[in-house]
Amino acid sequence: MIRFDNVTKVFPDGTKALNGVTVTIPTHKLTAIIGPSGCGKTTLMRMINRLELPTSGEIFIDEQAVSERDEVELRRSIGYVIQRIGLIPHMTIEENIAIVPEMLGWDESRITARVDELLELVDLDSKTYRSRYPFELSGGQQQRVGVSRALASDPNIILMDEPFSALDPISREQLQVELRKLQKKIKKTIVFVTHDMDEALEIADEIIIMREGQIEQMATPDELIEHQATDFVRDFIGQDRIARRRDFAQRTLEEFDELLDETWVGDYAEASSMITVQEAIDLLADNSNKRIAVKRNDLIIGYLGHHTLLKAAMKDREGELSV
Amino acid sequence: MSNFLETISSRSDLITEAFFQHIYLSFVALAIGILIALPAGILVARYHRFAEPIIGVTAVLQTIPSLALFGFLVPLIGIGSKTALIALVIYALLPIVRNTYAGLTSADESIIEAGRGMGMTPNQILKKIELPIALPVIMAGIRTATVLTVGIATLATFVGAGGLGDVIYRGLQSYNNALVLAGALPVALLAIMFDLVLKWVEKRVTPKGINNQ
Known part of the structure; x- marks a missing residue:
């Protein structure tokens, strides 16, 4: 469980990214955070692994304040997938996936076995891909590696920052379906930032809709289609989409x-x-x-x-x- | 031509000695230059506010005509190889500092972000991400500095530090074109040879996965 308690973030230039956000992200669920650009969704997510620090308020993971934890140790215990993938170009796929396990001091045989297991999990043939370099893979394949890298040390929490939005529509849809399937298997607490409403409705268990640094509504996809808390939420989802999604x-x-x-x-x-x-x-x-x-x-x-x-x-x- | 070969054989002692002095000067200057410039480049890449002043200072030093710089140093330090080395080091700094800085800051922001998000410390990011990515650019800077140093070392003769400049200078004084050539040619060959060797090294140290992008 990740709990935000009255979290406010003001950037040095005076922009207020978050304004007193209090919300609880449930365990073992995929929670999508969505909103127009500048609504603070990415900032909110990046606070979980302390890539961003709150101006006031506190974030708790399983009731332990993240501010009390060592940031390096904290980040190693949380998977992280970013939009621009960020594979290290001079490392092979295997080396990329092994980054966190290596920092955690796993022995070699355990890492090798884990890499095999993970590549299989994201549907990449281990023999073919493990010793290749990132540039030899397509965007979709690279992000599969990105996802398996985040899973490498078997973290409980995985943060995904618009992970599929830079991919072509076909790869994007494939990866959405596979993430759904994967989540059924691994049951992690996934926080997924997106600006794509269809994506959120497709993959999320819970959706948090944000606007101007505040939370407008948090609900399951079904609830959201049935009932919109504010006019903003209704407009943001769009009448068409609501009609289309409803039974x-x-x-x-x-x-x-x-x-x-x-x-x-x-x-x-x-x-x-x-x-x-x-x-x-x-x-x-x-x-x-x-x-x-x-x-x-x-x-x-x-x-x-x-x-x-x-x-x-x-x-x-x-x-x-x-x- | 035969005159040239004759000169080489008759003055071979002088030429050989000057040749090795030249290599010595260039190498030592380069080594010291790298030792100073590489950490300086890493420093300014990490603390951007130092970048402008440090690169600015090295750029100003670079604009001083080389002969003038040797001249400035003589009253301060006297003559000898120490003076020559200081001048050569100063010239080697700029290309290495600038390229180290450029190389380290060229790494894609998203890769650094991913590294940070995975819990890499700043030193791990430097060692595992930034330096390997910057290596080809840093090597290119060292290559530039090398060619520059080998060329400018020719002027070391004016502060009594020897080198192939000696041979050229003697040739000029005695209107002996063959001797001038016997000094100038090895300088050019040295520069080209170092350049080729370093180009090869540059290729070798470029991590796989980067050069094909």
Whole structure:
């Protein structure tokens, strides 16, 4: 558990990067920190391994204040992956991965075995890659090495600073999927800074949304799609994305108002435009009525039948596809 | 041509002695230069605020015409190889300090950041990351300093420190072009030879994984 207690950071030039942040990052979960640039997300993360020091407030790891720990020892106990990968160019892949274990004084056979294990974990053939140099690998492969380097000494906490944002879209997506899988296996406390909402929704267990040095909302991806704490959060996620991510059955008729029929002669039941698709289905199913008169402010805005729901379902699907 | 060969054989004692004196002067000056300039370069790379003044001072020293510098030093230190060495060391400083500084600060910021994040101490970052990356650039500086020193050592003759300048100077005084050539050619050959050797060393010390980028 990583706990920030009323943490403020003011840079020497006067910019306030963090403004009294109090938050707890849960253990064994992947927590994404997201927000527009300059919101303080990277600063917040870099405080965990003391690459950044708070102006006031304190950070605790398992209730021990990080300020009381030796920074070198602290950093060696925390994995760190950065956006620009940062593999050391004159070291082989094996030597790169072995940096922290070597500093910790592991013996050679243990390091060799660990390198094999890690390369396999990130899906790189150990025989092929271990003695290569970073420049011989593609960006995606380099970042796989970056991730395995962070895991080398089996730290409990791993910090990832926009690790996939410099990669091409295909590698990025692959690595996101694999990180998810990897996390299921290794169950580390991962703090993942990103500016990509889709990435956060895809990989995170918890998402922290930040703005101007403060936390706007912390929630699971599902909760975030269901309920946005502030207008900023709603705008930041984006209506499109919210609609797209929501379960079709949970969307309201209001969102499909342009699909309604204007007239209907025959039986109907009345319902508010705020009912969900699921509720509309139930109404149509247990009622011999063929139509629902959809009302907004007590005025009928249109009529809904089976065919309308089909169109709505297609539109919902389209929204997903058009992304 | 035959005149030239004759000169060489008849004055071979003089030429050989001057040749070795020349090598001695250049080498010792270089060694001292490296011993001073390398730590200075590392220092200014770590404490950037010293970079401007230190590199500035070495640059100013470099602009003093070499003959004038030898002249300045004579009243202060007298004549002899000590004076010559001091002047040569001063000339060797700038290229080495400047290249060491440039090489050490050229390492990609992200690599240093990764090193720091993994818990490397500043000394480990210097030894394991910055120095290996800077090595080719530092070697290039030493090469420049070497060629420069071998050339300027020719002037050591004016402070009585010998070297191939002696041969050239004697040739000039006696209107003996063959003798001038017998002094000048070895200087050029020495410079070229050192340059080639150091170029080879530079290639050898460039860590794998860097030269292919």
